[in-house]
Amino acid sequence: MRIFLALVLAVGLAGCARDAARQNMATQSGTGARHAHAQLYLSATGPEAGARSFLFSGLDAARSSIALYSIADGELAIEGRCDGALLLRQETSNEIAAQRVAAGKSFAATLGHRSRGDVWLEPAAETSRCTLRVNSQRGAGYDIVLEREETADPALAALDARRDTCLLPDTARLSPLERVFYAPRDLSQSCVMPAGTPRFLGNALEAFNAKVEALTGARLSQAALDAGNPTAPIDFSRAPQLDYIWLSYLNLRADYSGYMISRMLAYHAARGAVVRIAVTDVLMLPFDRAIYEELAARYPNVQLQLFRWEGESADARENPLHTIHRDQHIKVFATLARDPARSRVIMGGRNLHDPFVFDAPRDLSAFPFLRSYKVDQQLTLSFFLAYEDFEIELRGGATVRSVVAHLASYWNRDHASQRPRTFSINAPGGVAQGGMRHFISVPYADGRAQEALFVELIDAAQSSIVFTAPFLNLPTSLDAALRRAAARGVEVRIIARVDIDEPAGAFSAALNKLFFEDYADLFTIIGYDPHPRTLHTKIYVFDRQLAVVTSTNLNQRSFLHDTENGVMIIDPATVARLESVIEAYAVRGIPMGTEIDIPFAMRALLGIAGVRRLF
Incomplete structure (x- = not known):
């Protein structure tokens, strides 16, 4: 979908060049x-x-x-x-x-x-x-x-300025995966935090209601969700006092869920909460922009970042399409409450709009300022496709505040390079106790450090790698790492989607099928298309010891172009639960073989390396 929109919006390059010119001008120093x-x-x-x-x-x-x-x-x-x-x-x-x-x-x-x-x-x-x-x-x-x-x-400034010291354990007695987990790297990482018992949000309505509850202190009833009235009264009588709210998604839409959330944000903004919203500029259509830009104009403490990559001149000359192709793909919903027990972080693969909440669109014809989806017009920008996805919720305490402070390092990134400000430094003297680490990837600013992390994770696995990802198009380094894993006898099981009914889905589906063709003899590959939903979950489990829950797809887009985030977890109970989520998909899927039908023209087009690097 995103490459389709990028091609449609190529006329925006002139404006982007203008902004790059601004950026290169000399200015006052601090x-x-x-x-x-x-x-x-x-x-x-x-x-x-x-x-x-x-x-x-x-x-x-x-x-x-x-x-x-x-x-x-x-x-x-x-x-x-x-x-x-x-x-x-x-x-x-x-x-x-x-x-x-x-x-x-x-x-x-x-x-x-x-x-x-x-x-x-x-x-x-x-x-x-x-x-x-x-x-x-x-x-x-x-x-x-x-x-x-x-x-x-000053309180917000202190949160933004936070910098943690990570005490790293002696690696001599660590397992290979533990060494990867604790290793310092160019990837922006938090220090190790307690894993606790994260709440798993596999059900779409439950996940939406978790966000509603974080903002209002109560859930929407099933009757209210079924009615789908975006102007219905909202009960704020049990709402927490929030100081800080963070929303980061690929895009936000003017639909039932988007409008309801915007009303809840307005409630807290009116009471002084700082609201930070990061989304991708080129994917916000006029309907969508109006809701959040009007919110920011009504409440100046609603801070809005419409992300558009403005690269340095050499990179821009190499491929000017990057300016409208590279997206903000970090997926996080977070609140910091006066009562720490009511603070929340929700992260994973979901965007925050109706296709990630409902199996069918709400009837919004009575609300002309909102988007009307068309289930039978998948090549329009108002297409509707229901997604099956997964998030984890962290509640209260120091862990939530640490993640939010780490997110602030991305919010306060350098505008020229998009590199997050340094959040953590390393020192010896730690003890290997497991837990979780949050990471943020900006591949063109950090030397593709997330790619290096995934290569190290694959190379460290000794017995099994199990994951689910909707898009498969490996960078060369990950291809080599998975082949090394197969050669040393590691069992690799992959659950992925086959049908992709999105704009430009023909490209993504063909790339997945090329992956099946290349790897079905080496690995166990399960095709999973849970109609009426389509798979969108990204969970990776290594040796039943370490898991990654993330926004990152196993494709070149995630490792070369888009900002991403996730958590690495070393905790036996949580890792086992995450693997069971993957296995629940697998038992409902179909084993894939190498006999794949891909149109000749599509096969030829995707045989061009420069084309594959876009996806």
Whole structure:
């Protein structure tokens, strides 16, 4: 689906080149090394009364920038003043003009009709506060305050600045898989945390209700879910007090589940919670954008990152398609509550929209601002395909806070390279007690460190590798590692989907079939198509000792192009439970052989290495 959309949206390359040009301009310097970038959304009417100010970060930053986005029809006239120096950039006739503004001096800019980041504000390191006056053609003007996070919200700044020291055990007495688990690497990793007893969320409705419960303190009834009314009353009487909410997905949609969650986010934003939402820019259609951009404009403490890779010039010249092809694929829902026992982290393979909740679309025809799915039009951007997926939920305590702090290192990544800020450093003196580690992968920024991790895991396995993944298209290094595993007698069992009824599903299905053709003589491969759902789970188990629950597919897209995350777990009870999830899929599947029917033209096209590297 995503490569299909990337090809359709190739016209966006000109705008991306413009943004890259902005990025290469010289600017004011501060302490640190990264470029800290934020997006501020402005409407014609302004924030809700009593809303918090907009926070920008200078953490470890040599440069801080704030891109202004307008969701207003018509122009917005901006007048501003800061307590320190500012650099103002505004595009005029496809040229970029920069204006240096001294402390206390006024500046002005104009945002065109629904302007998308054409004006940047770059506060100097000593600038802590700016006030903008926004005047529209269709309403009274309003003021919005921009404040440096480090001075305005020290608690959030401390969470963002957290850096842990991982005490690593002596490797001499460790098993091969334990050595991989504890090893330092370029991959962004948390330290080892207690595994506890994670809640498994295999049922789609249960998984959605787990998120609802984290936000409201109660579940939606089956009757409410069946009715599918996105404007129905929501009971917040048992809602926790939340300080911080994190949503990170490939995309979010304007459908029943998306709109319900947005209403719950608005409730907490109105009470001061900082809400951070990371999604992929090119996959957000106008329906989808409207919900979350309006939320960010109503509540400046709703921080929105619409991810679009803006590579360094050499990489961009190598393949300019990367700019709209590389996606934000980290899958996490997290809340930090005043009562730590009510904090939650939910992660795995699911996106957060109706195809990951229901077997059939809700009738939303009475709500023209929401998306109407079409089950019989799979080549449209409003297609509906129900997914069978899996997540784990962690509750309360230090583990949840550690994961959330680690996610902050991705939120506060360098805008130029997309590399997360360093979250953990290593020191000797630890004890091997097992547990879990959260990881974040940005392959083009960390030297494809997740790929190296998976190669090490495969090479460390001595008896069995069992996994389920919907997309199979191995990088060369993983192909070699799996073949080495087969040669030394490791039992490899794979559960994967066969039919892929998505846009561009013909490509993905053909790649899976090429994998079956190549490996069915070496490994046990089970095809699993759980109609009316389609497999989307990503769980990997090695020697019944170590498991990975992740957003990562076993394809080149996940290892070369997309941001990903997951947890490695060494805990006998949890690993056994995860393997049983895979086995439950296997008993309902069909063994695959090497006799595979793939159209000649598709086989020839996918024989081109450059094409296969996209998937």
